[in-house]
Each structure stands twice: as structure tokens, then as C-alpha cells.
Amino acid sequence: MTDLITSEPAAMPADWTVRSPHRIKRARAETRFRLYGIVAIGIAVAFLASMLLTIFIGGAGAFTTSKIGLDVTFNEQVIDPSGARDPASFRGVNYRPLITGALAEVFPDVEGRQDTRALYKLISTGAVYQLENMVTENPDIIGTTQRVWVSAGTDTNLYLAGKIDPDMPQELRQLTERETGWIETLKSAGHVKTDINTSFFTNGDSREPEQAGILGALMGSFFSLIVCFVIAFPLGVLTAVYLEEFARKNRLTDFIEVNINNLAAVPSIVFGLLGLAIFLNVFNLPRSTPLVGGMVLALMTLPTIIIASRAALRAVPPSVREAAYGLGASKVQTTFHHTVPLAMPGMLTGTIIGMAQALGETAPLLMIGMVAFIVDVPTSVVDTATSLPVQIFLWADNPEIGFREMTSAAIIVLLIFLVLMNLLAVILRKKLERRW
């Protein structure tokens, strides 16, 4: 041994360094193949980056909005002529005169019905509800004058965001020369500020882009996914456990397995049609609700969960089952004490990936009517609702320019949730994985 270490290293065999044509060819082939891989990844990353960049640039504007500050006089004569201060009576009052009054103070020279109407259009139609809420919350402001920051109107918003080209001919663009002049006046008088668009996160859908929000769709998606999980997870896992651990392998189970695999490949719209035919028309469940949406998504997710769970169960080494059987554990004990806990990380990963698919699914929801224009934010699974992808579809379909960036913004929200769900899958897998 020591001889080997102390002696001089033997000369390298001559043919180790020979660069024969065969070896050169082989080395080139390896380099070439590595290059193909890098190019392929590069192209994929470039496509992904350009897609994300487009969406983020397009959607960034929707997260900020322009506000217009008005010195509103809360005239008692308009709001509460009787002086009773009955909160119920504040609702349904026409608050528009308060806004036109405040505008008239900034633009004293604008007169006439048509002109005041044009001026009023600079402000969002939602401003009256903002005033109504202020009065209802705090009746003491009646009779006072307050600076109120109200949302700018759709076109004002676009103009302030630089989305309206002032060089365009007046007939083709949304705002006339005079109206842009008014906006400039407001701006120079300090009546305009840019704010975070909170209504995007707190409102439901709306006809007006500046009032439209994602919350309704978000809650719709959330409730649908809850229903989907509650149905699909136990059903899928128990199906997988039965097929993998208990069922005898015969023609019937083979047939079931083939069909489950086929179901995973069925276009999702078919599940939507099934939901329409069975859940809505036969069971008469409420249309356009997350309940039915979740049920349809559960049907769609089931094959994914079953296949992933079976794979996870199959990956549990048989020696664990044998050990339990050898100790006199029954089949159910073996399955639920050992096999299922060991397979759980895989099952959960499959479930979350299935749920992420369900979150992005549009077609089946169109079939069961979750595509309606719904302003109210749903508060339960039986309220009518849309879902995130459907909302994107609706906004993308809307001809109004203001919805363009809303669409991108909604896509950003959807993407964030998808990334979060996949992250959760990774974390769960890492955490629950056999630690030893």
C-alpha cells in the first residue's frame, strides 16, 4: 500500500490523450446536444417573460386610479329636507346636485343643462354612492363643506393616465377639447391626485371600469374551490385507496381504471354540459352559483386526484404493509395507520395541482351560468357569482377601453393565486414528506 503512494505516478496510457475522429465526433455531439437544451430553455423563458411583461405592463395601470377632490357642501335642503335625521331616508336621495354644485364652484362660467351634464361626466357615476355612504355613516357632516376625493369618470381616468391621445381628431376621441381643458384646470388647481385603486380589490363587477373590482370574482372562485375541495378530495382519495388497497384486480377494476384515465382527458366543457343537464335541470340547484360551479369543477378534478393518489399509494413500499400485516393489523388498520399517511404528501400535491387547474377553468362555468354580470360580492356558496377566469373573459370581451387594463390586472391576480397554490403544494410536499 505504502509503496503505491510513495512511488511515482505511472505514466498515463498513451491512448487516453489520443483525439481519434470517433472521440472528436462524440465530444461534438455532446456539446451540440447541450446547446440544443440551452436554446430550447432560452426560447421558452423568452416567451414566458414576454407574456408576463405584456400582462404586467398592461395591468399595472389598473392598480392606481385618479381621484378628483371636490369641496362638497352637504346641503341639508337636498339630503334631509325634513330635518328628521332618519338614516333610512339618506338612502335613495339624489346626491347629484351636491356634486354639480361643487363643480359649479370650480367652473362658475359653465352653464346650461348640456354643459353641466358634460362637466358632471368628468366624475365617476359612483361618486353619489360615496357621498351617500359618508352621510349615512356620519350624519353630522350635513350642513358642512368637506373636501371629498371622488373617483374620476371613466374617460377622465383614461385621459389622466395618458391613454387618450390629445392629437387625435376630436370626433374620434372620448373627450372634447373643452372637456380636456376642464380636466387640466382641475389638475392645475390641485383637485386631482393619483391613488391606489382600492375599489379594484373591494368591489364586484361594474359597468364602469373605475368602479369595477375583482373581489366578487375572487370570492366566487374561492367558494367554488372550497366546494370543489370538500367534494373531490375525500371522494378522490377514498376511491384511490379502495382501488389500490382493497379492490381485487379483475376486469371490472381494469375497466374502471381505464375510464378514470379517460375522464382525465375529457374536455372540461363536457363536464359543464353534464353539470347543466344534471345539477341544474334534474336537481334544480341554483343557477350561476359557486355550489354548482364547485360541483362541476370537482367532477373535473376527480380523475386528477384519483390518478395522483393511486400513484402516491403505489409508491409506498410494500414492506411497510407487510410489517403491519405481520403484526396482526387488519387491512383497514394497515391502510389508514401506515399507507395513507405515507402517501398523503403525494395525494395533497395531486389535489392542489388539480385545484389549481380548477381555479383556471372557464369553459364548464360558462355552461352553468357563472358568466352573468353580477355586481354583488357573493357571501355564500349559493349566491350568484362569477369566477376569476370568467371575469377575465367578461372584461376582455368588453369594448370599453377602461376594461383593457382591468383584464390584465385580473390576469395578474389569477396568476398570483396560481403561483401561490403551486407554492403551497411544494411546501406541503417538503413538509409532510417522510422525514427519515
Place this chain on the structure above:
Amino acid sequence: MDALTDTYMTDTTQEKPADMIMTARNVDVFYGKKQAINNVSLDIPKGSITALIGPSGCGKSTFLRCLNRMNDRIDICKVSGDIRYAGQDIYAPKVDPVALRARIGMVFQKPNPFPKSIFENVAYGPKIHGLATSKSDMADRVETALKQAGLFDEVSDRLDEPGTSLSGGQQQRLCIARAIAVQPDVILMDEPCSALDPIATAVVEELMDSMRDDYTIAIVTHSMQQAARISQKTAFFHLGELIEYGDTTQIFTNPKETRTQSYISGRIG
């Protein structure tokens, strides 16, 4: 067949029949159409170590697994014949294989501790059979089982650590402790040392020898030296048949069958 029955008869006349804890008569095992065991009759005396030897695929493991109905798990496996434990036909319809396996435990070729703590590994059997009356009783049972398996001193300070963190030999002794904790009468061992190094093997062999007073052990082994070292009875299987069964010393020094002679001298296998 007749010769075998004769062997059996002479055996029983030498020892009292009551000492036979397990008896097998004319056992055939089929995997689908393939016959794995052909007409095997064999008795396992109480409080001894019986070794089953033979070349690979000779059916010794299959036979061992018939003794606690582990083969039930395989759909295509059909067992016929008469196997009795303490005089009871274990394949009788009313016998619950789960309860049977609590009496006839098993240790496998590859150490297979559950991916749980050492304590939980040993406590699992008593838990599912409801043996422990209290938490401290359970702790006692675990300690006793670990002590019997000669593992307690090595792991007493780390019972919470995963069973899979132990060395291979320790894991196998943990599996033996786990089997002991259920307090079975018979422990079947399917090549328990084949995955262990010689030192761990020696420890396990010593352990088996010390267990002989409390348990009956049937062991399948590839190592003839092991069979010769530890067993009192040896059965030689070849091609699904029991060729010869007798006292270990007789099998290894004076085999009656030429095939046994060939195998132990290394000519077939």
C-alpha cells in the same frame, strides 16, 4: 410421501406430540397455475428453532408465509392441505387471519421499521390489539420487548428518534422487538440476516438463541452455516418439495437423502 410420513412418525415418537406447536399436512400452494409447494408435511416443535433451507425458489419462503396466512394477501395464491396451530386448523373459515398473525408474528428479510419513532414502532402491535392497559403499561411493554431483543441499552436514550435512523442490524432487532411486543407464540423469520453484515448477523443469531425459551422460531435462511449454528430442526426444500426434515445435526452430518447431501456440500443450489 410414505418416507416422509415415516420421518414424521419417527419424529413424533421421539418427542411428545403435544410439543408440536404447528403441524402441516399435505400442503399444496399454487400461484395461479404454477405449483410452488407440492405436498409438504412438516411439524414445528415448541420452544425450538426450525430452519428451512434450500436453493432459491424452492418454496421455503412460500411455505413459511402459509404458516401465518400472509399469502392471503396475494389474490392468485391458493393454499390447500391442513395447517394447524395448537391443534386448530388455521385455514378454517371462522379463523380470523388478523388474530392469527397476532399469535404467529413475522420478521422480514429486509428490516422494515415503520417510519415512526422507535417507541411507536414497538408500541404499534400492543396498541392495535389493545394489550396495554395504561400509558405506563405500554412503556413497560415497549421496554420489555426492547430488552428481550437486546436493543434497549442501545436506544434507551433516544426512543423518540425514528426507527429508520438505526443501523441495519439494530433495525432488524427493532423489528424483532416489534414482533415480540405482541407476545406471539411463534415467530416466523424470512431470511432475517440476509441484509445484515456478519457482526450484526452474529448479534441477531445470539438473540434468536436466547429467545428460544419463550418463543418458537421458524427461520428461512440461505446460509447453511446459520442453520447449522442456531437451529435444532432443519427442513430441506427443493423444487417445492420437502426433501428431508430432521434434527439439524443429523441433516448436516448424516443426511438420508442424496439431494440433501448434494445441497449441503454445495453441489446443487
